[in-house]
Amino acid sequence: MDEFNCAAFERRAHDRWIHAFESNPSEKEKFYLNVAYPYPSGAMHVGHGRTYIVPDVIARFWRMRGRQVLYPMAFHVTGAPVIGISKRIARGDEKTIRLYRDLYKVPPTVLEKFTDPLTIVRHFSDEYQRVMTACGLSIDWRRRFTTVDPTYSKFIEWQWKHLYEAGHVIKGAHPVRYCTVDENPVGDHDLLEGDKAEVIRFTLVMFRYGDAFIPTATLRPETIHGVTNLWVNPNVTYVRALVDGKAWIVSREAAEKIQLQDHTVSIEREIPGGNLIDEKVSHPLCGEVPILPAGFVDPDMASGIVMSVPAHAPFDYIALRDLQQQGKYTTIKPVPIITVDGYGKIPAQEAVEKAGIKNQLDPRMDALTQEIYSAEFAKGKLFEKFGGQPVRVARDDVAELMTEKYDSVAMYEFDSRPVVCRCGNKVKVKILHDQWFLKYSDPAWKAQVSKHLKDMSLVPPEVRVEFDRTVDWLKDWACTRRVGLGTRFPWDTAQLIEPLSDSTVYMAYYTIAHRIREFAPENLTPAVFDYIFLGKESPSLPERARLDEMRKEFLYWYPYNFRFSAKDLISNHLTFQIFHHVAIFPREKLPQGMVVFGMGLLNGAKMSSSKGNVFLLEDAVNEFGADTVRMFLMGSAEPWQDFDWRNELVISTKKQIERFYNAILEMKDTGGEPGDIDLWLMSRLQDHIAKTTTALDNFQTRQALQEAYFGIDNDLKWYRRRLPEGRDGSRMLRQLCSAWIRLLAPFIPFTAEKLWQDVGGQGLVSFADWPVVDENLLSNRIELAEELLLRTVEDIESIRKLIQITPKSITIALAPPWKHEIFATIAKAPDRNLAIREVMKNDAMKKRGKEATDAAKQCTTLIHKLPPQVVTLIAANGVNERMVFESAKAFLEKEFGVPFHVTEAEGSGHAKAVTALPFKPAIVIE
């Protein structure tokens, strides 16, 4: 017998699989599935493994079910991350080098070339393909491409031409996080601190101060009517600067920020904060107010000068109170302008006093401010003399008025700080011009997407709400970048198409990727793609015959059946790709379904390359074997659930495969005539086939393995126990071997190929027919009989364990017919709680009196405890209990080592016999 040797199985299978999964249009019905392609900037870990193995299992399943399956793969190399990585390696950054050299095990000769970003992605693309192949992924590698291939760029240009012509691409200005040292917008991953900070649009209220403006930033312009003073920090140096030709007084920090926000700024001179104290400023909407000192004023927040509305802002109120408690500015009174239900005349005062806040340093101040702010926004109304509008309306109206008449402008600032770039510099808000957007905010576009989403099959169904919400929530998406790899943006070639925006319809490109390579990129005009994908004729198309081949291929494969991706892409990529599809492709070519994955954990902690908490996929394959890795990843959780990689569980998975392997080899040559227990085994097998098939239809890999592996394994345990002495099975086991190998082939294809050969299967098991249920082999009667026997054996065992005597014989006492009658009546009753009455209507039962009511109660309890299908079968008189036990007598005597008798409970004289019920005979151990 061959030893279990997964490395050898893998080698042999790989030899036989070369080119086997290259897939071309055929007579068969197609099944096209694809995964979000990887960004190959590092080595694959076992989390990646799951992402690509799930679709592979599904691909293999459908291939065996006779579909023409396409599972392609490519590499997304667009974007900025590798640029940063190559720079860090070039400058000798220890952390980065350690990651690539030690964790990813990049050889020194390769690593030194990583100063070129393209080398990094090329290296890891090859690695990905190598490791994916090692995992047994049935990918058509002819279709591999990267997103910086010139032909792909031509495809992207075609895509964008359509988006542009449909009016989805617009140009505008946009506030972004910006680092003045790097001279670049700053993404989340470039931040040292402040990744939660949001950019907020403030209104600058322009107070007049002599010939200059003093701007104060506010989110609540409507409170201008209640301003009693401004706050300036006396310890801060302010500047007088010419902003767009007008004099402003702001903090030094603010002057720098304003410059980034579409203003020309030249600083004239410094003004110590102290000099401004007690000066007077004015605004048309509130008149003349003084400037007061306040330590809480932060020069790095907006303009660095704050307007004070003590009636409605707790900070202002308490700062004023603090001053007044020192006997200063006692003539200033809060000026209320807003009424809010639940608050008195001066909300800020009331809130501060109620909370018992002593001074402005109290930590509860922020929460209090938020509370007043929310209450006034939600329920507040301006006083009648200011128009009486709700606050939420007045806010925008006043802002508009100020902008139009009173010189106000917008200023962008973060809602929380600090925000610090990786380089250590403070991040500011810059208004970026010549910024291009995909107009995801467009309601008409959204509506198209929502409509199509309804027709899509989403797995698991719970993610649907999340998709709906994402469509609803999406705003315009900045779709061009200044740094990184990618396709040039056609309308501004200094910029690149943003990485999430060049990877939305490439699933269509897969269908032609292996053929389009033969074309020179410059010949790939939009007209060429229009013909291939949209069937649009145009004069002078090059190489028409080849284009027709591609058109045929596209028409065959598209639309894709399912796209697979991790759930974190719902809020961007997965939704974007629907937007792009509906914008470009006709209805019948729109995506049909998506399967969303959970995350991967390693020993209970989140897997993360940067934290070093990863297990490399290749190491796992080398250590445990590809089949083990596959079976573990598929069996430990359903695809959409998070899975946890634990070595001890992986080791036991390997043992399970080995047990399967040995079991097949032991059974495959068994001969002999089948007995009842063989029929039972075959009937159960049909059940497992049906359930495995359903599970895989629904992408439930774990459920499928439970059925296909553990279900059959457990049946075999019972089967072996039930075999008569000296028998090791029957010829039916060959049928089971064949089916079992095929059921597990999608999960453990290497071992399956080996065994398929051993049992004399034709060709590759990868292309063998998926087992189908043979109705003739299904037998409820036999399964029910075995169920009765099994339950009784379990009861005998538990009794035997409890009682201390050494049994001399075991007697099974069968329930009398009238109890069967009661059982059937109750089982068939529409309301089982009323069934007892039903039973007692019968005269014969009435005569039995208490005996009958007791039996009815016991039957009711028993019926509740049995599986419903079993109850139905028993009630339909599906089992001859005496025959079951008589024919299992030899087995029972072997099991328990004592003589075994079957008798009728009534008249048996045994005290225990009265407890006999249908499907639960009395057991008498003596």
Next chain:
RNA sequence: GCGAGGGUAACCAAGUGGUCAACGGUGAUCGACUCAAGAUCGAUUCGCGCAGGCGUUCGCGGGUUCAAAUCCCUCCCCUCGCACCA
């Protein structure tokens, strides 16, 4: 904060009104086989019980029901997403 999903025995995990003391797997304990085993097979793994039973469990607390892990409400905790980033 907002949106979505989730909390089940030592661990992972199935289960969405009675099939539930709760599938399956791991780990642990005992036994069998072996020179031996990290290999294989069998048993046990909430408590009590010399008869197949009883009691108490499914994040906390409360409610609906003849009956709740499962339905409803309050609260606590965890994970993911919240954008220019793959």
